[in-house]
Amino acid sequence: MSELNLVLLGPPGSGKGTQGERLNEDLRLPYYATGDILRAAVRDETELGRTAKGYMDAGDLVPDDVIVGVIAEALDSEAARDGFILDGFPRTTPQAEALDAKLDQLGRAVGTVLLIDVSDEEVVRRLGGRRTCVENGHVFHVEFNPPEREGVCDIDGSELITRDDDNPETIRNRLAQYHEKTEPLVGYYDQRGVLRRLDGERDPDEVAEEIRRTLATMRLEQDEDV
Numbered sequence: 001m002s003e004l005n006l007v008l009l010g011p012p013g014s015g016k017g018t019q020g021e022r023l024n025e026d027l028r029l030p031y032y033a034t035g036d037i038l039r040a041a042v043r044d045e046t047e048l049g050r051t052a053k054g055y056m057d058a059g060d061l062v063p064d065d066v067i068v069g070v071i072a073e074a075l076d077s078e079a080a081r082d083g084f085i086l087d088g089f090p091r092t093t094p095q096a097e098a099l100d101a102k103l104d105q106l107g108r109a110v111g112t113v114l115l116i117d118v119s120d121e122e123v124v125r126r127l128g129g130r131r132t133c134v135e136n137g138h139v140f141h142v143e144f145n146p147p148e149r150e151g152v153c154d155i156d157g158s159e160l161i162t163r164d165d166d167n168p169e170t171i172r173n174r175l176a177q178y179h180e181k182t183e184p185l186v187g188y189y190d191q192r193g194v195l196r197r198l199d200g201e202r203d204p205d206e207v208a209e210e211i212r213r214t215l216a217t218m219r220l221e222q223d224e225d226v
């Protein structure tokens with residue numbers, strides 16, 4: 001069986017995390033969200049983890065070569081032998097180039113990039129409507145999952161607030177970053193013939209189903225190529 005090396009691409013609020021976790025369960029491939037593996041490297045005090053921690057402690061961004069190193073270590077592990085699911089990386093064209101170079105050294109390549117397409121309007125609607133309880137972080141949504149009493153957590157009765165991450169200005173900034181820095185990756189991967197576009201504005205179950213079909217079709221095509 002050929003390996004399945006997947007990258008999830010899409011704006012904040014596109015549901016990449018949800019789909020990544022499902023793929024992780026369905027395909028039994030390790031799911032690497034960038035923030036998580038950086039934190040794990042720091043926690044495990046690997047050499048690169050210690051380097052990353054130095055930048056984080058100083059309040060600086062962790063440089064690309066350190067992030068790529070941490071990710072390459074994860075991808076080169078036994079757990080990722082049959083493939084992997086990357087979420088949140090690469091985020092820029094230089095990162096994508098660095099990832100390709102690293103994978104090439106390992107005799108591997110990004111096989112499929114799943115672009116979960118969601119309009120800015122829908123991102124604002126999804127993220128801007130989130131309300132989080134101050135006590136335990138329970139999450140509600142004014143439109144999709146409203147609490148019984150406005151502004152009050154159903155579970156523990158504590159106050160619901162809009163987190164900084166979910167305020168309109170932050171969302172607009174994150175979207176601007178996405179369009180400027182990450183969206184060029186759509187063209188980058190399209191040129192390499194590995195991009196698959198999915199309409200992310202539908203129900204997560206439907207998106208998951210389309211991902212399943214897309215991957216099944218690709219497998220068939222690959223088998224025919226052999």
Ligand SMILES: [Zn+2]
Pocket residue numbers: 133134135136137138153154155156157158
């Ligand atoms: Zn709560």
